[in-house]
Amino acid sequence: MIIEAAPAKLNLALHVTGRRPDGYHLLDSLVCFAAVGDSIALTPGPLSLSIDGPFAAGLSTDDNLCLRAARLVGGQAAIRLTKALPVASGIGGGSADAAAVLRGLARMGHPLPEGTERLGADVPVCLASTPARMQGVGEVLTPLPALPPLHLVLVNPGIAVPTPAIFAGLRSRDNPPLPPIPAFADVDALLGWLGTTRNDLQPPAIAAAPVIADVLQALEGQGARLARMSGSGATCFGIFADPGAAERAAAALARNGWWAVATELASAPARG
Ligand SMILES: C[C@@](CO)(OP(=O)(O)O)[C@H](O)COP(=O)(O)OP(=O)(O)OC[C@H]1O[C@@H](n2ccc(N)nc2=O)[C@H](O)[C@@H]1O
């Protein structure tokens, strides 16, 4: 059996810089991955999918990105998806799962295909699951040096936010790109740089789901040095000073009935 982790994707900064004629938006995003995520297990055999884990109930086994990824390369395997991330939540769960299936099938002899952004705009960046600048509609990737260690809390208030509706709610589609991304010497340097950036999808997401503003305020109230939404929401992240502060904040925010986890950055996926 082959096991692949599918780490949660975080857009630490996300600028929307334009729109293509087909309606897809041009992005400029600093993307990294957390040490929390879904898990994929592949066993050689006829193609099938089973799903377990805390968020399994939100998903269908028919039209699932795991199966679409396997079909793209003609992979034959029984796929078991353990769904630990909330669905449709701005942390790339479906894209991370599809990328993990492709990585696993590559280990079984199916080379990684071209054009994986057709499965989902976040699939290319999820294939490497290491820090990157993501541009184009998600397919233009520039790998970045390792980020400084981060003490993160991820919080989702339990509402699924549909990505197309959030893009449709943008007031401005031609925003400035990210400033140049330096190699960050430490977390203070990263926080200083992040302070000059935004998530352009945050205002339309808050308009659609005002509880996101409550989540951000609650993260700040727990001492987050930066609180921001990831992707099209509704998951938000906080960057804390140390692991203890992150653990205490996650425990306090979970008492609101929210999904809240303290975590770190992911290490690069194992190759095998
Ligand atoms: C916004 C981002 C930022 O990382 O993250 P999430 O909120 O999904 O995590 C991604 O670009 C989302 O990626 P993903 O969720 O894979 O998107 P897709 O399935 O390809 O597209 C869903 C829909 O979002 C819109 N979309 C997506 C990507 C993009 N660059 N421009 C868009 O306008 C389109 O309306 C598209 O039909």
Ligand SMILES: Nc1ncnc2c1ncn2[C@@H]1O[C@H](COP(=O)(O)OP(=O)(O)O)[C@@H](O)[C@H]1O
């Ligand atoms: N394996 C999967 N995990 C999550 N969502 C999936 C999966 N397969 C298909 N989907 C569908 O993709 C949509 C986007 O989900 P997801 O990738 O979790 O969003 P986001 O990138 O915003 O976190 C959902 O509406 C969901 O029904």
